[in-house]
Amino acid sequence: MKKIILDCDPGHDDMLAIILALSSKELEVLGITTVAGNQTGEKTYINALRVLNLIGRTDVKVSRGFDKPILRDLVTAPQIHGVSGLDGANLPEPKGNATNKHAVDFIIETVMNSDEKIHLVPTGPLTNIAVSLLKEPKIKDKIEKIVLMGGAFHDSNFTPGAEFNIYVDPEAAKIVFESGIPIVMVGLDVTNRALLTFEDIDYIESLNGHVSRVIAPLLRFFGKANNEFFGFDGAPIHDALAVSYLIDPTILTLKHLHVDIETKGEFTRGQTVVDFYNVLKKEPNAYVALDLNLPKFKTLMIEAIKYFDEK
Numbered sequence: 082m083k084k085i086i087l088d089c090d091p092g093h094d095d096m097l098a099i100i101l102a103l104s105s106k107e108l109e110v111l112g113i114t115t116v117a118g119n120q121t122g123e124k125t126y127i128n129a130l131r132v133l134n135l136i137g138r139t140d141v142k143v144s145r146g147f148d149k150p151i152l153r154d155l156v157t158a159p160q161i162h163g164v165s166g167l168d169g170a171n172l173p174e175p176k177g178n179a180t181n182k183h184a185v186d187f188i189i190e191t192v193m194n195s196d197e198k199i200h201l202v203p204t205g206p207l208t209n210i211a212v213s214l215l216k217e218p219k220i221k222d223k224i225e226k227i228v229l230m231g232g233a234f235h236d237s238n239f240t241p242g243a244e245f246n247i248y249v250d251p252e253a254a255k256i257v258f259e260s261g262i263p264i265v266m267v268g269l270d271v272t273n274r275a276l277l278t279f280e281d282i283d284y285i286e287s288l289n290g291h292v293s294r295v296i297a298p299l300l301r302f303f304g305k306a307n308n309e310f311f312g313f314d315g316a317p318i319h320d321a322l323a324v325s326y327l328i329d330p331t332i333l334t335l336k337h338l339h340v341d342i343e344t345k346g347e348f349t350r351g352q353t354v355v356d357f358y359n360v361l362k363k364e365p366n367a368y369v370a371l372d373l374n375l376p377k378f379k380t381l382m383i384e385a386i387k388y389f390d391e392k
């Protein structure tokens with residue numbers, strides 16, 4: 082069983098990342114930390130607590146983190162996730178096991194107190210992770226891997242040059258990518274293809290369980306936004322794909338490459354510059370996801386929803 086901390090900004094696909102992680106027998110979720118990104122710090126924190134209440138896992142520890150990036154003003158994505166960050170359905174009240182610790186302190190204490198190495202799974206801007214590394218560099222030796230949703234080799238979504246999570250806090254991303262900790266970069270090249278189509282969403286609705294009934298309209302909202310902006314036939318479940326890799330590593334095809342983070346570019350703020358041909362001769366610092374097994378991912382995701390429907 083892998084021990085993980087999920088650092089997220091729910092967010093529709095973050096919600097499915099939480100559901101997938103908590104449904105798996107392969108993973109032990111030591112806690113959920115939240116960060117500002119898709120919406121404000123307050124909203125993403127409340128959304129995490131609402132999701133945990135929906136699936137009956139109010140025992141899971143939740144710690145709220147940063148309300149803004151390290152240096153920049155916060156940028157949110159209401160055009161994709163709505164004003165609440167989880168528009169499309171009524172979620173239950175926020176309820177859960179709030180630690181009342183800052184996410185950074187929770188991450189540091191949990192990692193330092195664990196006898197086994199821990200996987201960090203960030204699915205939002207990397208602010209909490211970067212500041213944890215700055216505050217207590219000793220955690221590096223106790224982190225097995227950082228499996229993050231962010232960046233891209235060819236693809237982009239927030240600007241023509243960048244993916245949202247890295248764009249929002251590029252300085253944090255630079256700190257994380259330069260940390261020396263093994264990184265798995267699950268970027269848009271694969272996550273834009275991790276689609277639950279509108280047909281899949283109808284199927285989820287037909288399950289008619291207490292969780293699928295809420296998830297289906299949420300995914301339809303998210304799918305419609307993605308259809309409007311990117312022409313997708315459904316909802317790209319970016320963040321859950323990162324979690325799925327820890328459950329079944331054969332879902333992704335990875336290549337060990339050097340990735341630099343653009344923090345200064347006029348048009349390319351937050352770009353993950355992937356040295357595919359190794360022209361720089363720098364040490365690789367990230368396992369970059371280049372391909373995915375979509376049927377395997379979909380099966381895992383649907384099974385996770387059914388698991389909580391039956392609880």
Ligand code: BDR
Binds near residue numbers: 094095204245319
């Ligand atoms: C990422 O940005 C957010 O909108 C999603 O939750 C995902 O983490 C995709 O670029």
Ligand code: CA
Binds near residue numbers: 094320
């Ligand atoms: Ca996210």
